[in-house]
Amino acid sequence: MDYKLFELGNVPLQCGITLRNAFLAYKTYGTLNAEKSNVIVYPTWYSGQHYDNEWLIGEGMALDPSKYFIIIPNMLCNGLSSSPSNTPPPFDKARFPLVTLYDNIQVQHRLITEQFGIQKIALVTGWSMGAQQTFQWAASFPDMVERIVPFCGTAKTWPHNIVFLEGVKAALCADGAWNNGWYTEQPYTGLRAMGRVYAGWGLSQAFYRDAIYLKLGYSSLEDYLIGYWENLFFRRDANNLIAMARTWQKGDISANPTYNGDFEKALHSIKARAIVMPGDKDLYFTPEDSEYETKCMPNAIFRPFRSDWGHFAGGGASPEDTKFLDDSLKELLAS
Amino acid sequence: MDYKLFELGNVPLQCGITLRNAFLAYKTYGTLNAEKSNVIVYPTWYSGQHYDNEWLIGEGMALDPSKYFIIIPNMLCNGLSSSPSNTPPPFDKARFPLVTLYDNIQVQHRLITEQFGIQKIALVTGWSMGAQQTFQWAASFPDMVERIVPFCGTAKTWPHNIVFLEGVKAALCADGAWNNGWYTEQPYTGLRAMGRVYAGWGLSQAFYRDAIYLKLGYSSLEDYLIGYWENLFFRRDANNLIAMARTWQKGDISANPTYNGDFEKALHSIKARAIVMPGDKDLYFTPEDSEYETKCMPNAIFRPFRSDWGHFAGGGASPEDTKFLDDSLKELLAS
Structure with a gap:
């Protein structure tokens, strides 16, 4: 197995159920420097696992493991971290509790701080539900996250x-x-x-x-x-x-005690410098929703992909879109 | 029952199967004048039946039964005209043959000419698959159809x-x-x-x-x-x-011996004056596809709904959109 497990113990979830003997599967790339200042967190997308993210990592790319210490935490329920498929009874299968994006970022924060002693994150980035986790990171830990590039994802899951x-x-x-x-x-x-x-x-x-x-x-x-x-x-x-899918449907960075459902307040509270990158033809994480959210963020640039790939502008299979993304990541990391 | 049946006998279909003892269910509104010059044909949409079309018909509206003789033919397979559900074995249920839009308009033409002796149609209009049948009417019988208003539908079913x-x-x-x-x-x-x-x-x-x-x-x-x-x-x-759904997926006004798959030629051959009305936020019959098609038609105006109702801009539930449509129908009928 090419990844590691971080034991979380018992994790009380927002829904009221405790996830017992929970764990996060993660993989790292590169080396954490002495100042612990070269950290990039790059969460996974719906159904994706860490290796599905690797197309954006490489020598000469923004996410360069010779410069940065890149951590890919697998989202809960994705089959590698605690999930319906790998949890013993009685909380297994159909009885696995609802996990929110907030829950996900709380346990990822434990990985980052407890396992690695990291206090600042240079960049959080991710595609789709990975973008949603990126927003949640920036809203849950505004003093810790310095930069974000959420691509093809929004800070809440809009009705359509x-x-x-x-x-x-x-x-x-x-x-x-x-x-x-x-x-x-x-x-x-x-x-x-x-x-x-x-x-x-x-x-x-x-x-x-x-x-x-x-x-x-x-x-x-x-x-x-x-x-x-x-x-x-x-x-x-x-x-x-x-x-x-349930995690996704419940997505809202303000659905927690810090913001009490005040979505614009949560967006205003994000301190990270941000480039928000929707696909201009994305049919479910729409550019209109992204543009509205970006206007509510104090340090954010709205920069949509101009692409016929729709949501998959950020999926790694379109070389032009990947270059556009990588250039933006480089620009933000250099700032 | 509030509709009539027109017996078609045996109908050879494009797919090679003969639909035996086939019939069209239809309903008429208003009176055919002596010159037979006041005919409007208004085909049904996917899953719809004639009564689902009636919201666009009424005194003072463009489709005014005190002026026009309006015929609503039920699309084949819709449960009232010959369909998998009402055809006896062995061509029943899963063995019901593929019916194309071309087949539909051929039998509607028989209804119009054989039952009523009509030679000219003042207007064909319809929503969605009804719009597709409208285009097919105009392409199959260019000398018979004087005007068309296809709304929220295209002349072929585009890949997405x-x-x-x-x-x-x-x-x-x-x-x-x-x-x-x-x-x-x-x-x-x-x-x-x-x-x-x-x-x-x-x-x-x-x-x-x-x-x-x-x-x-x-x-x-x-x-x-x-x-x-x-x-x-x-x-x-x-x-x-x-x-x-299969009829819909095969939709293409040029998929017949007249045009041999030359889609632009089929569009160019439409003589009817036309107002083509997609919804500007329709997610499957897109305004881009409609605009391209309209440019290939010699006497056509492109006039999209500006509406948040998407495909349902033409569904009758949005009063503003219905007025916009009705005004266009009146304009074209007056020309």
């Missing part, structure tokens, strides 16, 4: 985004094999259906109009729907996917 | 629209009760899941952001998702819904 996820969940759960989470083998038909539903949302109308999937090595639309989208979820545990 | 429908179909078919169409009772879980998937597509991000559903009498987002979206498909036959 919630509706989109209702469709994704419904497709998975329509499979009788799902059995309310008490399946004996994965509900493969539902997992594949979920991928097909997601396919229309992940990319833009222009992506499909211009058959950009052909550049990815897929030979037809159907080849892409099966080869990429069905495969993406087919390999995951259904309860984990539903649990992460 | 096909992907969106893949998700809708997959959600329905993930329900094991679907049984490849050989169900003994409706796959209700799948039908409800399909509604939840559709909910995110039907309206715009702004519609949900501003909770416009509250104006429709729904008390919460969940109340709307169940009360409108689950209910919309829950009442329909699953094979009929899949059959209409």
Whole structure:
């Protein structure tokens, strides 16, 4: 195994349930310097695991492990950190409790401080739900986070985004094999259906109009729907996917005692210098929502991707978009 | 029953199968004048039946039955015209053949000419798949159709629209009760899941952001998702819904011997004066696709709805959008 586990012990969650003997799976890249001033935290996205983030890390890139100590914490419920699939009864499977973004960042903070003794983070960045965790980091620990680059994600999950996820969940759960989470083998038909539903949302109308999937090595639309989208979820545990979707749907950096639901106050409280980077054709983390949020942040620049890749402008498969992102990361890290 | 049946006999379809003892269900409003010059044809939309179109008809409106003879033909597979649910074996249920938009307009043409002896149609108009049938009318019978107002629909089904429908179909078919169409009772879980998937597509991000559903009498987002979206498909036959989705996915006014797949030629061949009216926030029949198509038509005006209702700008529930549409219909009918 190419990652480490950080034992969290018993973690009381916002929902009121305690996650017992919980753990975070994480991987680090590069070396922590003596001043502990070269730290980058880079959370994972929906269904992603740490290795799915590695495309943005490399020599000569902004996230250069010869300069920075980069930590990728796996989001709770992603199958490597504590999840429905790896927690013993009675809190396993369908009984795994609701985990919020706030809960995630609280335990990531413990990893950063208890395991590494880090007091300042040079940069938090992430894609999609990773961007949501980025915002949560900056709102939960405004004096600790110096810079953020959330890309293709918002500080709260806006209503249409919630509706989109209702469709994704419904497709998975329509499979009788799902059995309310008490399946004996994965509900493969539902997992594949979920991928097909997601396919229309992940990319833009222009992506499909211009058959950009052909550049990815897929030979037809159907080849892409099966080869990429069905495969993406087919390999995951259904309860984990539903649990992460619930985390996502509840996303709101102000849904905690610090801000008591005052969303604009939470955004105003972010001290980090920020470049907020939505995809201009993202269908669920919309540029309009990002622009509004950015205006509420004191030190933030709004810089959308101009891309036909929709949400996947930040997914690493589009070289132009990756360069645009990497340049912004370099710019902010140099400031 | 408030509609009539037109017996079609045996109808050879584009797919090579013959639909035997086929019939069209239709309803008329107003009186055909002596010159047969006051005819409006107004096809139905996906899952809709003739009565779902009636909101656009009325005294003082463009579609005024005191002036016009308005014919609403029910689309094949919609449960009233020949459909998987009402066709006897062996071509019933999952064995019901693929019906194209071309096939639909061929049999509607027979209704118009054989039943009523009509040679000119003053206007064809329709929403969504009704708009697609409108384009098909104008391309299949360019010398017969004088005016068209297709709203929230395109002359072919563009790739992203096909992907969106893949998700809708997959959600329905993930329900094991679907049984490849050989169900003994409706796959209700799948039908409800399909509604939840559709909910995110039907309206715009702004519609949900501003909770416009509250104006429709729904008390919460969940109340709307169940009360409108689950209910919309829950009442329909699953094979009929899949059959209409297939018709939709194959939509292309040039996919026939007249045009041999030359889409721009088919658009150029439309002689009707046209006002093409997409929703500017429609997520699957996009304004970009409509604008391109309109530019290929010789006598067409591009006039998008400016509306937060997305695809449902043309659904009849938004009074401002309905007035905008009705005014355009009046303008074109007066020309």
